[in-house]
Amino acid sequence: MSDEKANLHLRDATYDFDVIPANEGNHGINISPLRATSGAVTFDPGFANTAATKSSLTYVNGAEGMLRHRGYRIEDLAEHCTFLEVTYLLLMGELPSRKQLDAWTAEVRVHTLVNEEMKGFFDSFPRSAHPMAILSSATNAISTWYEAYYNPSDPEAVAESAKRLIAKMPTIAAWAYKKSIGQPYIYPRNDLTYVENFLHMMFGLPVEEMDIDPVIAKAMNVLLILHADHGQNASTATVRFVGSTQANLFASVAAGMNALWGPLHGGANQAVIEMLQAIHDDPDATTETYVARAKDKNDPFRLMGFGHRVYKSYDPRARILKGFADEVLSRSGVDDPLMEIANKLEQVALEDDYFVSRNLYPNVDFYSGIIFRALGFPSRMFTVLFALGRLPGWIANWKEMHEDPTTRISRPRQIYIGERTRDFVFIEDR
């Protein structure tokens, strides 16, 4: 803690607060004594100026468009690591040695099956069910086999819960998809890598062998890494919030999945494709008309995949994905007209003062959907893929919170602007 102080002058009194220095990015003002000393609370809708925690996991520099996990650049991790390697880094704090990675991979590999009774669970959903509804429900459902690991204060129990979530989520995601298309559930194969196994369960059939294209597997690996963690975004903050009540890791992650589903957050990747498809299908639409709609305050339409609470420059993940989209499209032989529309939309927006003056750039969701589509995923699975990638980030944040001795139950205050106390009125007199 530094000796630096922040002073607040309020109603003829001055209050001093400690400054909390950051290794990178914004330093903090410790306002913990504020209400007790001044009787006032802060007001910060959307928590745009409020740090809810200290964290060592991920640093996002919005001005510079930088993203690092435990100090390592996202560009390096995406190019050189497997997704399980990045998962290890987030959970353990260091990149694993070859021996550590092999052990971690083997530990995860033996937990990929879900209990056979879960088939009845999947079958209970209508075929039309959105896979995000199935994913969050199934996450709670599988926890009923692991009540022995619910205790957040037991590091062994937390490690077991984390392993099972990471191992089984691809199986749950793939079975949710198979359910939606009426195909048989494909069992995991432990001779495949994490990503190959997921693709096998997603697109394999019990009647024939499936060849997995290494370029497609590499693309999936990069996509999961790019979604692995991102500071205190809405879904991660939800996981921490729910976890702060001592709820188990499965329940906390399921809550995070539901937060991610919103179109302003992880649901944006599906909304982007639906937006691009609408532009493509509308003979009278041009990218200019849609940009004009996005700027019109009377029109609720927003340019999905654009803007970010933190990035006020190009999202580094979008930059990587944009380059990757061309490679995946050419490899998969897909000539997707939506890619051309996306490029044109980006070009028009980035030359328009409305977007430039508000620092609105493409975010991770703008190009990810085009790649997911080229890989053969339906748009309703896109947010599920985001959740698969974000899972280690949610777990690492939940774990970091429980390892912090200063953690308290999250319980924000409010500024009450309702009626002052008034006498009760009996119904006869109303």
Ligand code: SDX
């Ligand atoms: C993710 O936080 C994370 O880290 C999230 C994420 C992660 O990895 O976890 O990065 C993943 O969620 C990416 C974001 C995906 N969402 C979208 O693409 C949906 C479209 N984007 C927006 O709805 C918006 O930009 C948000 C939600 C992403 C950010 O909202 P903010 O920070 O609250 O910004 P704002 O709504 O206050 O916007 C500031 C201004 C407003 O105009 P003015 O009131 O100043 O006139 O910019 C405008 C907004 O109207 N604006 C947009 C816009 N985004 C912001 N106008 C048109 N189209 C948009 N997309």
